[in-house]
Amino acid sequence: MRDPYDVLGVARQATAAEIKKAYRRLAKTWHPDQKPDDPTAKERFSEIGSAYDLLSDETKRGQFDRGEIDAEGKPRFAGFGSGQGGPWGNTGAGGPFRQSGGFGAGGPFGGARAAGGEDIIDEILGAFGGRRPRRGAGLGGEPPKGEDLRVEVSVPFRDWARGAKQRVRLPTGKELDVTIPAGIEDGKSIRLRGQGRPSGFGGESGDALVVVRVTPDPAFRVEGRDVRVTVPVTIYEAVLGGKVRVPTLDGAVEMTVPAGSDGGRTLRLRGKGVGATGEAGDLLVELRIVLPKGGDPRLTAVAETMRDEAPYEPRG
Structure with missing residues (x-):
């Protein structure tokens, strides 16, 4: 993948907020649904997501x-380190390749033992990447994990x-x-363990990160855990009281309007x-008085x- 800073078009000293803003702008532009006729959109969208995954993680960004x-x-x-005695460092009695009598017989590495009792081949392989492979994981150490995938999903306000449950591709x-x-907060990710790309080296599969985008609803406005909706009532219902139909997230219900209700x-x-049921906020029903069309x-x-x-x- 290209340099993540270049992918998002931000400077290396960009703040987290600037990186997030650039990601949202590019993700919206290159979402495959926005460019159905562009064969490169899917790959570009994935590249943008991967760049953001790295730069939005402070630890990974610092490592990069x-x-x-x-x-x-x-x-x-x-x-290969900075020891003496060639690229493998000090091979003398005090170095990592402590042995007696050279490599010995029985193959190219013979019976040579490294410090701590591990085979010299483990020391050699451990020089790559700066750490010794985990015991029992084979010559190459623990296999690398597969690539994480990132996908956005639009969720209707009521859902x-x-x-x-939302079907995600x-x-x-x-x-x-x-x-x-x-x-769930708009823009938050849901991590699906093991649903990313396979490792290719025998390691664990990557994860899938599902970014939630909430689709606004023309009838409802969210206020914390509460939801506000405006309901029209006639002058007769406002003065005399009565029952009116009120839309809710679970379908329309009847509600009693007390006599003498003001607009607002x-x-x-x-x-x-x-x-969820039992933990939900409330529905705030705001009354709006409407007069008969054409007058009465x-x-x-x-x-x-x-x-x-x-x-x-x-009244005041």
């Missing part, structure tokens, strides 16, 4: 800046608020049903907000009588 890992997060070659073509936790009054339906002679006559007989004084 210091040259300890490459753009794919893999360790760089750490050199997000109450929690639901990974860049590999595999489809999974992912549980979306109720009220807010009524509360418990447990109809963001969250009876309403006009009543208003005129009220105006002429007793001046109207708003």
Whole structure:
């Protein structure tokens, strides 16, 4: 992969906020759904996600800046050390290749033993990457993990608020049903262990990171764990009271409007907000008084009588 700073188009001294802003802009532009006719969009989108994964992780970003890992997060070659006696360091009695009588018989490394009792071949391989392979993991050490995948999923507001399963298609073509936790923060990732790319070296598969994007709903507005909705009521319902239909996240319900309700009054339906059953916030129902279309002679006559007989004084 290319330099992640170049991929996101940010300077090396860019702040975390600048990196996040650049990622969101590019991810939106290069999302395959936005460019269905561009065969490079999918690869570009994946590259952008991988670059953000590295630079948004402070530890990995520091390792990359210091040259300890490459753009794919893999360790760089750490050199052969600085000891004496050739590229492998000191091979004398005090060095890592302590032995008696050279390499000995029985093959190119014979019976030679390194300090600590490990075969000399382990010491040689351990010079690469700067650490000794884990015992029992074979000559190459513990196999590297496969690449993580990143994919965004658009979740309808109602599903997000109450929690639901969402069908997700990974860049590999595999489809999974992912549980979306109720009220998860927009832009947060859900990690699916072992659902990334295979290692190719016998190691564990990478993970899939599902980034949640919440699709706004024209009827509802979120306020913390509560949800606000505006409901129109007639002048008759506001003055006399009555039952009106109210949309909720789980479907429409009937609600009683108390007599003498003002426009802008807010009524509360418990447990109809963001969250799973038993833990959800409330639905805040804001009343909006609407007059009959084209006017109503009876309403006009009543208003005129009220105006002429007793001046109207708003409650305050």
